[in-house]
Amino acid sequence: xxxxxxxxxRTPAWITLTGLGVMAVLLLVTGHNLADEWTSxxxxxxxxxxxxxxxxxxxxxxxGANERxxxxxxxxxxxxxxxxxxxxxxxxxxxxxxxxxxxxxxxxSISRTRWISTKLAVVGSATAVTTGLLSWAVTxxxxxxxxxxxxxxxxxxxxxxxxxxxxxxLFAFAVGVTMGMLIRRTVPAMAATLAIYIAAVGSxxxxxRAHLVATAHLIVPLDVSRIRSFGIANKGVMEVLGGAEPSNxxxxxxxxxxxxxxxxxxxxxxxxxxxPNQGPRACLDWVGSLGLRQYVTYQPASHFWALQRVETGIxxxxxxxxxxxxxxxxxxxxx
Amino acid sequence: xxVPVLQAEGLSKRYGRRAALSDCTLSLPPGRVIGLVxxxxxxxxxxxxxxxxxxxxxxxxxxVLGASPASGPAQLMRVGFVAQDTPTYPGLSIADHLRxxxxxxxxxDHRLADERIAKLGxxxxxxxxxxxxxxxxxxxxxxxxxxxxxLLVLDEPVASLDPLARREFLQNLMAFIADHEASVILxxxxxxxxxxxxxxxxxxxxxxxxxAGEVEDLLATHHRVTGPRRDRSDAPPGAAVxxxxxxxxxxxxxxxxxxxxxxxxxSVEPLTLEDLVLAYMSQAATASLxxxxxxx
Numbered sequence: 001x002x003x004x005x006x007x008x009x010r011t012p013a014w015i016t017l018t019g020l021g022v023m024a025v026l027l028l029v030t031g032h033n034l035a036d037e038w039t040s041x042x043x044x045x046x047x048x049x050x051x052x053x054x055x056x057x058x059x060x061x062x063x064g065a066n067e068r069x070x071x072x073x074x075x076x077x078x079x080x081x082x083x084x085x086x087x088x089x090x091x092x093x094x095x096x097x098x099x100x101x102x103x104x105x106x107x108x109s110i111s112r113t114r115w116i117s118t119k120l121a122v123v124g125s126a127t128a129v130t131t132g133l134l135s136w137a138v139t140x141x142x143x144x145x146x147x148x149x150x151x152x153x154x155x156x157x158x159x160x161x162x163x164x165x166x167x168x169x170l171f172a173f174a175v176g177v178t179m180g181m182l183i184r185r186t187v188p189a190m191a192a193t194l195a196i197y198i199a200a201v202g203s204x205x206x207x208x209r210a211h212l213v214a215t216a217h218l219i220v221p222l223d224v225s226r227i228r229s230f231g232i233a234n235k236g237v238m239e240v241l242g243g244a245e246p247s248n249x250x251x252x253x254x255x256x257x258x259x260x261x262x263x264x265x266x267x268x269x270x271x272x273x274x275x276p277n278q279g280p281r282a283c284l285d286w287v288g289s290l291g292l293r294q295y296v297t298y299q300p301a302s303h304f305w306a307l308q309r310v311e312t313g314i315x316x317x318x319x320x321x322x323x324x325x326x327x328x329x330x331x332x333x334x335x
Numbered sequence: 336x337x338v339p340v341l342q343a344e345g346l347s348k349r350y351g352r353r354a355a356l357s358d359c360t361l362s363l364p365p366g367r368v369i370g371l372v373x374x375x376x377x378x379x380x381x382x383x384x385x386x387x388x389x390x391x392x393x394x395x396x397x398x399v400l401g402a403s404p405a406s407g408p409a410q411l412m413r414v415g416f417v418a419q420d421t422p423t424y425p426g427l428s429i430a431d432h433l434r435x436x437x438x439x440x441x442x443x444d445h446r447l448a449d450e451r452i453a454k455l456g457x458x459x460x461x462x463x464x465x466x467x468x469x470x471x472x473x474x475x476x477x478x479x480x481x482x483x484x485x486l487l488v489l490d491e492p493v494a495s496l497d498p499l500a501r502r503e504f505l506q507n508l509m510a511f512i513a514d515h516e517a518s519v520i521l522x523x524x525x526x527x528x529x530x531x532x533x534x535x536x537x538x539x540x541x542x543x544x545x546x547a548g549e550v551e552d553l554l555a556t557h558h559r560v561t562g563p564r565r566d567r568s569d570a571p572p573g574a575a576v577x578x579x580x581x582x583x584x585x586x587x588x589x590x591x592x593x594x595x596x597x598x599x600x601x602s603v604e605p606l607t608l609e610d611l612v613l614a615y616m617s618q619a620a621t622a623s624l625x626x627x628x629x630x631x
Contacts, residue, residue: 103418
């Protein structure tokens with residue numbers, strides 16, 4: 001049965017292997033070039049204050065073709081998991097049901113459970129290996145760039161680094177198989193898979209991930225010379241956002257608080273802030289004299305792997321639950 | 336008597352409100368080639384799919400070769416199945432299909448499979464998707480036969496074939512039956528497909544068994560009786576009327592009778608199997624009479 005599962009999977013496996021090969025060649029060739037830029041900018045050899053060297057490196061990086069490779073890598077790691085769900089997961093059972101070949105397969109001398117679990121094991125391991133290799137290659141290639149300018153803890157980068165792509169892909173695959181079995185038609189199952197995948201991974205990034213690991217926070221006196229934004233609404237309600245920011249971190253909230261710990265909302269001083277003869281400078285100076293503090297919650301770069309482990313675990317757990325459901329349903333309810 | 340090849344007791348299958356099979360009770364003897372005939376929608380496919388374990392009944396019970404259908408690999412091994420429209424994997428070659436059979440069936444007969452493909456003149460490297468429907472049916476039959484089942488179940492295997500392919504398929508099936516001691520259940524809505532192959536016939540209409548018995552006995556005990564016009568209550572002694580038709584002066588009855596009909600007023604003719612089956616089918620359409628088991 002393992003042989004047959006591989007035989008059915010041969011064409012997609014070759015296509016994927018070719019894609020991975022092309023990606024590997026691209027990353028190897030440009031990786032040399034990127035390493036040269038890292039060395040020539042002085043960032044590789046510097047100790048202590050490296051800001052100038054890193055800025056030089058980023059300038060070289062953005063002016064050449066490497067930036068496009070960086071973006072292509074990011075994109076590839078993001079799109080491969082849903083593609084696996086759509087093209088490997090959804091047809092796995094749906095195509096058999098559609099073509100009627102399940103009547104051939106399930107009347108041979110092996111149980112339905114064994115037939116499905118073998119297919120799941122073969123294509124599921126290919127899923128984990130494919131996304132694992134891809135994410136490892138792209139994460140490694142992008143390491144210096146991430147460290148220099150694009151913190152990998154931030155949502156835009158995070159999902160295409162480390163081990164979460166494996167969790168995403170296994171989840172997408174399991175959703176695809178389950179939808180294919182329930183909907184029984186390949187194309188609608190593909191659409192359902194994509195919709196569920198986007199909803200799940202989007203919700204994770206927008207609402208859930210920030211709370212998976214306890215957040216760090218930063219409280220500093222508000223520095224009015226480095227203000228991020230500053231506004232006065234009706235009735236003197238003020239909003240002041242400080243510019244202090246933990247480096248290499250994913251900032252979750254940024255508020256300005258009073259000495260008693262409440263969020264500062266004004267009221268704006270009529271003397272300094274509403275006087276048309278004075279510029280905004282006077283108002284800002286007044287804000288600076290109130291003894292306000294800036295309160296920032298964030299996920300620091302050091303939480304990267306802890307977050308990755310928890311998030312990957314969640315998606316893999318859901319994937320295994322779906323597989324369990326699929327095996328149960330196929331044995332008891334599927335006809 | 337040995338274990339029935341298939342036994343059903345009050346078997347029903349519903350899809351929501353629609354009943355595909357309702358309250359079907361049936362017992363089929365082993366070692367026969369059994370033809371299951373009935374109009375479309377009689378429940379033949381549902382019955383056979385329950386027998387091979389593809390469907391689970393909504394209520395009632397069925398045993399196949401004395402065990403619950405598809406209860407495990409040992410039971411799956413004993414039953415070969417050729418599904419309606421003979422599905423195969425279009426992207427895989429004939430050799431791949433045979434290898435699939437060999438990998439998934441412990442009793443797989445390599446020689447039988449290879450010989451059959453060679454005899455059919457098929458190229459093992461050809462993709463199943465490029466085969467004609469007749470060739471595909473032959474491939475599906477080969478897979479089912481090389482599994483060496485104790486019971487071979489075929490669901491309308493020739494329905495989509497042209498007359499030539501139909502004849503070839505049935506010839507191949509008969510050759511297999513002659514060489515191996517397997518029971519066979521074969522369904523069709525055409526009697527002509529079955530009468531050359533089957534020695535036992537079951538007529539299924541609206542989930543009900545109308546008549547079941549050895550073909551030979553069926554033919555020996557059913558007659559067409561033609562004579563002067565008479566009522567059905569005035570049928571020859573010992574004869575049960577299956578179908579009647581009348582003109583002004585003459586009556587034609589199709590009757591079942593275990594004893595010879597000795598009535599000088601009427602002429603008695605033998606029936607063809609097709610007429611017999613049609614009589615039972617039309618009887619079902621007009622009246623619901625209890626099923627008849629023909630036992631000599």
